[in-house]
Amino acid sequence: MPFMPVTESMFLVAETREHPMHVGGLQLFVPPDGEEETFGQKVYETFEAATDVYELFRKRPAPPVNVMGTLRWIFDDDLDFEHHVRRIMLPRPGRVRELLRYVSAEHGAPLDRHRPMWELHIIEGLADGRLALYSKIHHSLVDGVSALKLFEKTLTPDPDRRDCGPIWDPALFRKKKSSAVATTGGGALAAVSTGVKAAGELAGMGPAAARIGWNKLRGNDMVLPLTAPHTMLNVPIGGARRFASQQWSKTRMTDVASALGVTLNDVVLTMCAGALRSYLIDRNALPDQPLVAMVPVSMREAGADASGGNAVTTVLCNLGTDQPDPERRLAAVVRSMNDSKAMMRNLSPLQALGYGAAVMAPLLLTPVPGFVRNTPPPFNVIISNVPGPKTEMYWNGARLDGVYPASIVLDGQALNITLATNADNVNFGLVGDRRSVPSLQRMLTHLDTALEELEKLA
Known part of the structure; x- marks a missing residue:
């Protein structure tokens, strides 16, 4: 059970029913030609089949969630995908107004701390044929920049690729192993070095605050x-x-x-x-x-x-x-x-x-x-x-038409x-x-x- 750094736990401490602490995003896609009626089903089937889940999407606060849960993380091995991945049909006439009403209602609902704190809603029924994805994930897990970068990992500039998966796919997070060889005791020395550096920088907070105040006094x-x-x-x-x-x-x-x-x-x-x-x-x-x-x-x-x-x-x-x-x-x-x-x-x-x-x-x-x-x-x-992709991006042939943050x-x-x-x-x-x-x-x-x-x- 890893400890939470304060940059993560503070979002759990500050959260109440009236003040949910998740970030969200609304993504709109234009389906490939001829797939307007079936693309939502394909997305759902792709997500439902992706049961291998990266650890970030398996983390949840340790029980009891309102005490230990602000100090340590634990990891779920089995996820209830019917809870995390939801398929929604907008009411007629399927205008953007109906879409925004749905997102407005969902964005006010807190995430369940007894489960990994994220949801993904596949939203169909827009009259113009586009498919919408509304995602929300707790701010203790990601900030706005990392949330968008996670989403970008699933996309490709190639409109012909058909192997894109969900944001929790562990393959998206694999890194090349470092060729550097650690020397004996390097971990301990690195920890000491980091501690000394942090202590020195914390000691410099007073002078830094003084510089800020002096700049203000100088006009x-x-x-x-x-x-x-x-x-x-x-x-x-x-x-x-x-x-x-x-x-x-x-x-x-x-x-x-x-x-x-x-x-x-x-x-x-x-x-x-x-x-x-x-x-x-x-x-x-x-x-x-x-x-x-x-x-x-x-x-x-x-x-x-x-x-x-x-x-x-x-x-x-x-x-x-x-x-x-x-x-x-x-x-x-x-x-x-x-x-x-x-x-x-x-x-x-x-x-x-x-x-x-x-x-x-x-x-x-x-x-x-x-x-x-x-x-x-x-x-x-x-x-x-939040800067996003600079070129046109696609998910299994569907063009990303817009990504709208909800904070x-x-x-x-x-x-x-x-x-x-x-x-x-x-x-x-x-x-x-x-x-x-x-x-x-x-x-x-x-x-x-x-x-x-x-x-x-x-």
Whole structure:
């Protein structure tokens, strides 16, 4: 029974019925020609036959699940595939509206801790002939980046291949054996070396915090925690969710970024800033101070395996929502993100993770009665950008048409905006508390308007 690192156990500790801690995704596929009516059955049969399951998908909290289950993992040898893999037929008329209603309802339901914590729903019945897969997996097992990388492992750029399997296939995780030969005692020496390095980096947390504070005193525009304004998005929430999604052309956004000399992520954040400003104006709820976004940053090195676990820190971004002019709003976003990046370059990986933990720490107090309503929010909204495959990808001849993330909302954080890319698509997935964030679909219209404003500026 392996111990859980705190980066995994914290998602179990924080979970309640009203605050399920799983990440999800909605993938849409265009079946091969002539297979529109039978492709869902083929997918189900492929998954049902794949009974050899990689250990990540056999892990569950040790019993009792609410005590030992936050400390150690155990592994199930036999999985109940009827529970984990489900085949669903949408009600008529099979519009995207019916699909999003189904995902909204399922995303609010917690995963069973007495089983490995994942589900995969095969959804048929869309009027346009596409097949949908809705997956959810507990955040203690994967973060957003590793969840998408797991999904990518099952795909191929070859539309003629017919040997693609499910994400739990152990063959997807096999690595080439290292040719390096370990010397006697190397494990112990490595452990000591790692411990010394960690102790040194932890000792450097104080000076690192001092550097961050000094940068702020020097007039740096970097945003600090607990400086965000109160908004209608920063309230206690219930357990019901609403999910909305939309796709835009990546080329449109990169053209804007190139013309304005900024990054694609700057364009995305400014789109979100414009949409949030318009949405809050619609509700007569826009604060005078600019909203602050928490932006997750992957700590994985380029080329590192990202198929499991959590390796994410966070930075804070001034969204410039107090600026009616999109050019000034973009400038505020760029300036804030550049300052945060400069700060991160001065931190070691361990110190960066520590900073991210400090940003997130106030969320641990949200269950305390009155805390959310009577203290400044650490930030107003979470905005994540997860890079996906850069070319067209296929699963047994079916073309991936879009991948829409569905993430987590919390007490005090009623809206989450996550996007993922595939080929020339930028796919936005918005999750909101059903009561606190009404008319979530309006955010999609405002995102489109914000992109048009940036195109005119470019």
